[in-house]
Amino acid sequence: MRLQGKTAIITGAGSGIGEASAKIFTAEGAHVAVVDRDVEGGTRVAQEVGGPAFFLCADVASPGDMEAMARTVAERFGRIDILFNNAGVSCVGALHETSEQEWDRVMTVNAKGVFLASRCVVPMMIAQRSGNIINMASGASIMGLAQRAAYSASKGAVYALTRAMQADYCRYGIRVNALVPGTIYTPFVEGYLRRHYADNIEKAAEDLKKRQLSGTLGTPEDVGYAALYLASDEAKFVYGSALVVDGGFSAGKIFD
Template sequence: MDLDGKVAIVTGGASGIGEATVTLFHEQGARIVLVDRNAEGAEAAARAIDPEGGRIVAIGADVSSDADAGAAVALAVSRFGRLDILVNNAGFGIRGSVTQTSEADWDALMSVNVKGVFLFSRAAIPVMAGQGGGVIVNTASNAALVAIAERAAYVASKGAVAALTRAMAVDHASENIRVNAVAPGTTWSPYFDEILARHEDPKGFVAGLEARCPMHRTAAPREIAEAILWLASGRSSFATGSVMVVDGGMTAW
């Protein structure tokens, strides 16, 4: 799945699945624009992954900003000359049912999880179409397929990402742009650590999640990044409009 010569943008690239994806793409020879709202974290991740420099450029950006999306795409083109792959990975979750979720929290989550995919794709697609094609991979969730209690806004946002993935795949197939999504199960990451830190019973919470998975464990970020790599590479050349579930069998039960 060699990405030598390919240019990619990865949002949410400073930690978790995003950082693992940047690392794997770098190993496969890609040049990468690492996007994260934490500019210092983005720079640190870029230096750690590409200590010699030259193949990863970091940019602090808000994925819900049209201007920031345009700037990230422009940076890829100005620095590396093209854009072959967009990984819309940035996202977060909040706890609560519909009645427990404030309008402000709903809007903030949708702005990142859904609007961010829309804005970055809208900025990237004309560049990809102009050069003869490209690939977009969106990070959805198995929550796009099955409900999770007290995560109403998150579930809705990831369902929207899955639906938007299919819509873009249909709209842009004629331009040789493939659009797919990966749907991870629970994945251990710094963000997951933050969730546990706020939980009244972290060990019980993790045990409950593992009990819902036939493999009885959570995923490592690298395991999800491997799926993203396959969808981004030429190995998946006939796949578009698909949502690839990587959740240890949770949605199979």
């Protein structure tokens, strides 16, 4: 029970890594607000999680939704201990192939969404003199990945923002850390494979596995347990860090 009695908001918890994290956090004693703009996924996850968890339909790109989210959770649980800014969208393409609309969509959800959600929750954490924020970055935050111009820019912003937030909020007992996953097999990656490699999904999945020293793709739980660590008091000395969970993708390459 590493999160006994803690309250947590997890955005994008209706699927993938957010879903796994909602289940892990709840199993460790947390009261979780399952936040997602997808009503079907969010409702399903909140039901499966059970206990005090509840679904809150909200778009992280909407300032009004984020204000309502912070207000609702504060009213319901009385405090907000953990904010996991996990919601995100993907975008494939080199810079010259990326439309302005796509750029804005990805930057708005992935980067501005972290700003909007945190801006609404931080005042309560400051008042509490404690809090824990986990921002979802990506391998694309720290490495150049082909065909990921807008996505990389958005996740690079999340990585930089994490450290800036930590510098501002350490004095209030708030820790802010980032997660840096490699390729994790979720609907996010499944959709990408289906859209771009419809003729040979299995081969494409094998190629992705070969990029990671582990030779496997990560699972949502692999990242959920890393989030649990950052959210727990075991990580009380971990400030402004980027925890890499990537099966060795960024560590090195094997040349056979």
